[in-house]
Amino acid sequence: MTTTLKRTALFECHRSAGGKLVAFAGWEMPVQYGEGIRAEHLAVRSRAGIFDVSHMGEVETSGPDAAAFLQRIHSNDVAKIAIGGAQYSLLCDEDGGVLDDLFTYRLAPDRYLTVTNAANHGSDFDWMRAHADGFDVELADCQDAYAMLAVQGPVAREIVQALADHPLPARMTADRGIVFGREALICGTGYTGEDGVELLVDPHGAPAVWDEIVRRGATPAGLAARDTLRLEACFHLYGNDLSQDRNPIEAGLGWACKEDTGFIGAEAIRDAREAGTPEKLVPFKLTGPGIARGGNPVVGGGVVTSGTLSPCLGIGIGMAYLPADRADVGDAFEIDVRGKTRPAVVASKPLYDKETDG
Numbered sequence: 001m002t003t004t005l006k007r008t009a010l011f012e013c014h015r016s017a018g019g020k021l022v023a024f025a026g027w028e029m030p031v032q033y034g035e036g037i038r039a040e041h042l043a044v045r046s047r048a049g050i051f052d053v054s055h056m057g058e059v060e061t062s063g064p065d066a067a068a069f070l071q072r073i074h075s076n077d078v079a080k081i082a083i084g085g086a087q088y089s090l091l092c093d094e095d096g097g098v099l100d101d102l103f104t105y106r107l108a109p110d111r112y113l114t115v116t117n118a119a120n121h122g123s124d125f126d127w128m129r130a131h132a133d134g135f136d137v138e139l140a141d142c143q144d145a146y147a148m149l150a151v152q153g154p155v156a157r158e159i160v161q162a163l164a165d166h167p168l169p170a171r172m173t174a175d176r177g178i179v180f181g182r183e184a185l186i187c188g189t190g191y192t193g194e195d196g197v198e199l200l201v202d203p204h205g206a207p208a209v210w211d212e213i214v215r216r217g218a219t220p221a222g223l224a225a226r227d228t229l230r231l232e233a234c235f236h237l238y239g240n241d242l243s244q245d246r247n248p249i250e251a252g253l254g255w256a257c258k259e260d261t262g263f264i265g266a267e268a269i270r271d272a273r274e275a276g277t278p279e280k281l282v283p284f285k286l287t288g289p290g291i292a293r294g295g296n297p298v299v300g301g302g303v304v305t306s307g308t309l310s311p312c313l314g315i316g317i318g319m320a321y322l323p324a325d326r327a328d329v330g331d332a333f334e335i336d337v338r339g340k341t342r343p344a345v346v347a348s349k350p351l352y353d354k355e356t357d358g
Helices: 011-016 037-046 066-073 118-130 156-161 206-215 223-232 266-275
Strands: 020-024 027-032 049-052 057-062 086-092 098-108 111-116 138-141 147-152 174-179 182-187 196-201 279-286 303-309 316-323 332-337 340-346
Touching (some): 037 049, 098 174, 098 182, 147 156, 156 196
Antiparallel strands (some): 174 182
16 A cells, blocks of 8 residues: 655755655655765754755644643653743653653743644644643644744744744744744754754645755755754764663653653653663764664674764764763673674763764
8 A cells, every 4th residue: 555645845946956855753854865865964064954854743732721731741841931931841651661752932921832743743733632621721733833944953943933933042042033024933043963943834834944045044944954063062862872662761861851850761760860761762882884774683682772983083983872881981892783883882961062072
């Protein structure tokens, strides 16, 4: 049976720019453009890149119990989100397994917008609806209401600011504004380790905004560069570094869990925090040739969850779950890469730091 892939509002922009389109989470998305992954990656690190992330999902939660409801299902302390604020959190099951990682923006006293991962959007929305009983809230699936553009890099804000009607919001905040004549929710967030903004705009106006940002110097970048950038920054990718089989403590995300709020899964996560976990997610660098990939086993126990060749460092990097007693920075280990043993070392975060590596 042939499955019809969805297309974002920017599909024609990608095709005209020579984007190589692939299936991703049910969408037809650009994995890279003509100059290749390394060029796109370095453009983001040195100047600015623009990504189409319209495949991400959005859920709006509103009503008198909006904060209380989100406090129940989100791992972080929702009460700390100021109006115009942003917060990273996890959606967990009763056993503490991670269902998704999320960004939530508080738009008004009783209105929030939560951004989900593309592959999990449907199941996240169903989970939220299933746990809304007893709360005076309205949930709206807003995935079709927005196109989402991520403009990232040292001059990303400068490019977007020239098109905006007022100063851009600071990092980890959000604000409504006009960008190139289009209404937008402008968010000081991103997934690259660089400064920048994410723009949520009406799909009909998105191509014009994209084209103007590109005209002003941002390089179109695809899914592959987004992955190498986030890995250098040690940002988790759901389905690789996070899953329902893993809890936030072993994934190194205990900082995003506030058990005293009583969110779903809090007790299991409290137990894991207090007792410790058999494995921990760590960043690593290969100390010899080769590239490790997700699924490669670690000799003596453990598994690689993400791996790539770092365009900035020129070596193999990644993240892996290792036995807790072998997961300290500087600990050496070996990875079985298709039958060849590759030496690696547990590294500190981020894997690439402009101050020391640039």
